[in-house]
Amino acid sequence: MSLRRWIKTAAVMAAVLLCALGLWLWLDPFRVVLADYARQRVLAGLTRNAVKIDDHRWVYAYNDEAPAGAPTVVMIHGFTGSKENWYPLAQRLRGRYRLFAPDLPGWGESERHAGGDYGFVAQNDRVARFIEQVARKPGSEVVLLGHSMGGGIVALTAARHPRVVDRVGLFDAAGVRFQDNAFGLAVLRGKNPFAVSDAASLRRYIDIVFYDDAAKPVIPWPADRIYIDRRKRDAGFEQSVLDKIGRGDERFLPGEAAADIRQPALLLWCRQDAVIDVSAMDLYAARLPQAQRVLLDGCGHMSIVERPEPAAQAVNRLIAEGRPR
Template sequence: MEPVLPPWPATFEEVGTARLQVRRTPGPDGVPAVYLHGLGGSSTNWTDLAALLAPVAGGTAPDLPGFGWSEPEAGFDFSLEAHADVVARHVREVGAPVHLLGNSMGGAIALILAARHPELVKTLTLISPAMPDRRPDPRRLSDPRMALAYLPLVGARVRAQLAAMGPRERAAQVIKLCFADPSKFPESRLDELTEEHGARAGFAWAAPAMARSTFGIFRAWSAVGKASLWSLAPLVKAPTLVVWGREDRVISVRRAMRTARAIPRARLLVLPRTGHVAQMERPIAVAKAVLGMWEHVEAGNW
């Protein structure tokens, strides 16, 4: 078994008025990569893929406001647009244009940024992006009780039950939801995730940030007209790779073809035996596809 890489070194960086924890992957001079994690995730979700891409592109993976160790600034509204504005400032400081990669919520944020600021994005990789998917399926939740957590009367009791869970149990639930085969998740990675969940339990802002970002996604899914993610997708000018796991329980693979068709220069890769976080579960397959896109773009034939 190959050794498991530790997370990339992290520092706190000022991004406009926000203060984010950012993990940096060293690489050659050239177009950098920027990696955006999903709801409830963090910059550590990109450890393996960033390592595989590092010989071609160094990268940065920020903890988005309210996630990982990035405390949200006062007044942050946790909409996808607000997250995209923070990322746009980060991209400008890193040196645009960048190779932008996003998973789940991070994929929706990346799409918004690419549509509204095409000058900042050289290529776009969307891994199970959070495109509107309103099916009422309890299998999408790491714990079915989460569906009741914000209802009147029962919500407070359910939230107390969820808060009483240990960090390792919560971490294992997340992996069970997001991986097609949770047994493939390395034990050392579970240790890392457990430590992260334990630390976040002590942050007063963590739970509200999770709830408000969740509602921000639901608001985006309910938007119509020009504000809809489906309306923004055709505005993306960057060459785009859309990656989906065939066994994704969070955002259905049924959204994959529509997403790829909505983006003018997109191609689609659907991976078998893969769940919601393909960059973690199948990093080599994803890296090959991303590197292939970058090569085709440089050759002018994407």
């Protein structure tokens, strides 16, 4: 083949690939965001997988490269969050433990059913099923970690399904009546302080959940616009979940159930948390006298992203110290 003909062929192939990429993104622009999530997952040393459990398809990230008999760490994200929130912590735990970070049903890449129940109670039962069917391995302790809404779910799971949880960690956890702050009062008024509908509300959302400027994510164009559009479409779903976990009868169930948790426990908060006020840690501690308490400074609600190194150290201590139930 002559050089000119080779160049022409290569140009045609490049044009075809570019058109195919354009069509692929046109059909689902959110794939731009998912591509960056995949990049983050690879850097954290995790693999993506999916599983059908009962009536929901779960998508999760995992790493099973750990010594024989190593503990299994399952990480549950919070409201408007996803498995990706745990990647900085997972990167620091990799190699010591088996790691599983799922998208909860209704969130991220996992399946959502119109009119489905995605409150604390329903999700805690689903988490127990995920552990039983996917994460649990004979001879391996299960360490269940939860952040924010995920912390409330995890508290219920540890209390109501103790056979599948050997140790528990609550990070900036929802589920107790903490001291009033702007976020909590807005929720009680029927608002969604996390709502995102434009560039300004996206910036406000990031500023609420992060305190450390260095840790705040930068979302470049066009990913920012694609993310905003996705959050706008999810507004009704977010409001329905917040109605259950922030204003409904379930909102304080995790704190009440915490008194039944007998497993070794960890409570970790950031002093500058503007979402779940740090007073919540004392409320949980009153019900969990066995819990190790870690209060970090210079960070906000996203402790697992803003301070992943001390968070990882706290998890290591939780696993190393104290006898499982």
